[in-house]
Amino acid sequence: MKVLFCTPTASTSGIAKCASYLMDYFIANPYAGFDIELFPMDSIKYLGENASLYKRIPLGIRAYTKVILRLKQTLKISRPDIVHINSSASLGLIRDYIILWLCKKNGIRTCMHFHFGRIPEICRQNNWEWRLMKRVVKKSDKIIVMNDTCYDSLSTLGLKNICNIPNPLSPKVIEIANQANSALNWNNVIFVGHVLPTKGIYELFEAVSHFNKINLYIIGQDPLGILPKLEKIYPELFSQGRVHVTGHIPQKEAIAMMKKGLFVFPSHTEGFPNVILESMVCGSPIIASSVGSIPEMLDINSNFQCGICVPPKNSQSLINAIEWVYNNRGAALEMGALAKKRVFDKYNINIVAKRLVDTWYSAVSNTTNNQ
Numbered sequence: 001m002k003v004l005f006c007t008p009t010a011s012t013s014g015i016a017k018c019a020s021y022l023m024d025y026f027i028a029n030p031y032a033g034f035d036i037e038l039f040p041m042d043s044i045k046y047l048g049e050n051a052s053l054y055k056r057i058p059l060g061i062r063a064y065t066k067v068i069l070r071l072k073q074t075l076k077i078s079r080p081d082i083v084h085i086n087s088s089a090s091l092g093l094i095r096d097y098i099i100l101w102l103c104k105k106n107g108i109r110t111c112m113h114f115h116f117g118r119i120p121e122i123c124r125q126n127n128w129e130w131r132l133m134k135r136v137v138k139k140s141d142k143i144i145v146m147n148d149t150c151y152d153s154l155s156t157l158g159l160k161n162i163c164n165i166p167n168p169l170s171p172k173v174i175e176i177a178n179q180a181n182s183a184l185n186w187n188n189v190i191f192v193g194h195v196l197p198t199k200g201i202y203e204l205f206e207a208v209s210h211f212n213k214i215n216l217y218i219i220g221q222d223p224l225g226i227l228p229k230l231e232k233i234y235p236e237l238f239s240q241g242r243v244h245v246t247g248h249i250p251q252k253e254a255i256a257m258m259k260k261g262l263f264v265f266p267s268h269t270e271g272f273p274n275v276i277l278e279s280m281v282c283g284s285p286i287i288a289s290s291v292g293s294i295p296e297m298l299d300i301n302s303n304f305q306c307g308i309c310v311p312p313k314n315s316q317s318l319i320n321a322i323e324w325v326y327n328n329r330g331a332a333l334e335m336g337a338l339a340k341k342r343v344f345d346k347y348n349i350n351i352v353a354k355r356l357v358d359t360w361y362s363a364v365s366n367t368t369n370n371q
Helices: 012-027 053-078 091-105 119-125 128-139 147-154 169-181 201-208 227-233 237-240 252-256 276-281 315-327 329-345 351-364
Strands: 001-007 034-041 082-087 110-112 142-145 161-162 186-192 215-219 243-245 260-265 286-290 308-310
Touching: 001 012, 001 053, 001 169, 012 082, 012 169, 012 276, 012 351, 034 053, 053 091, 053 286, 082 091, 082 351, 091 128, 110 351, 119 128, 119 147, 142 147, 142 351, 147 161, 147 201, 147 276, 169 252, 186 201, 186 252, 186 276, 201 215, 201 227, 201 315, 215 252, 227 237, 237 260, 252 276, 260 276, 260 315, 276 286, 286 315, 286 329, 315 329
Parallel strands: 001 034, 001 082, 082 110, 110 142, 142 161, 186 215, 186 260, 215 243, 260 286, 286 308
Antiparallel strands: none
């Protein structure tokens, strides 16, 4: 069986990281009778979270046209048995639908992999994105989502070809975490990600300002120049040297830092954030917003919680969670230990890769077809 693996590759997004981890794994661990070829679908550079549709649409049309023309040639040359498409939806669904149409025209099976957690929200809104998504999923032979809530939303369409497969943890991350000789400091709060309003950066600063001894470490880029604005709002945090901004640093250094404190990730919206997996393997206490796959990743609704989830856009809930961790350090450490165990048991790349391969074989061998 030959798989054409179509995915963005040139960004630092979760979808690109996951693709890189899987491609490295399949190259290092070849399956008998199985071949996988990478097809990069890099298109639009980051335009900022406030970029309008009027700016994104013309750029998207030009970029997607190039991708589709390249793919058309690749299908003729490579003749894959199945095409796997990594998608983050939005305007990319137009490109995805055309790719699916091309594959059907050439008798090639397809697997649509949605790398985002907004499906329930899109379903409730019943907008243009949901109508386009319904067309895409009904034309796909297999559909992969990343959590139970997304699975349940698509199941309302009566589809029987949906799988829930999480992103894997990179073996490289495990190796780095095991080698990092970092001690937990309860006065440190660690944030990893872009400094953006949608990452909950304002709520994070508001929460930290309520504590006298917390040092806040910001690991990530500031593409919109928000940090100078935050310094004006919270001048004492900066003047007292309690805010430490590293910018983008190598993964090895970032993971070593994540082991040195309480990991806090108050994002407003997420799919399946790899940074949560990375924090889980560190074994440190975790506080994150209850969006996307995060509650499922941290097993919040079980008796073996691996962290604390708080509502997004809620500074007071974030303050309460931090206070709870400091007042219940033994329980917080136990959650961290459970997180480390869960990430090995559930998100092991060997398990995830096998489920993907089984899904592809199932799609190729299945004679039924959604049109």
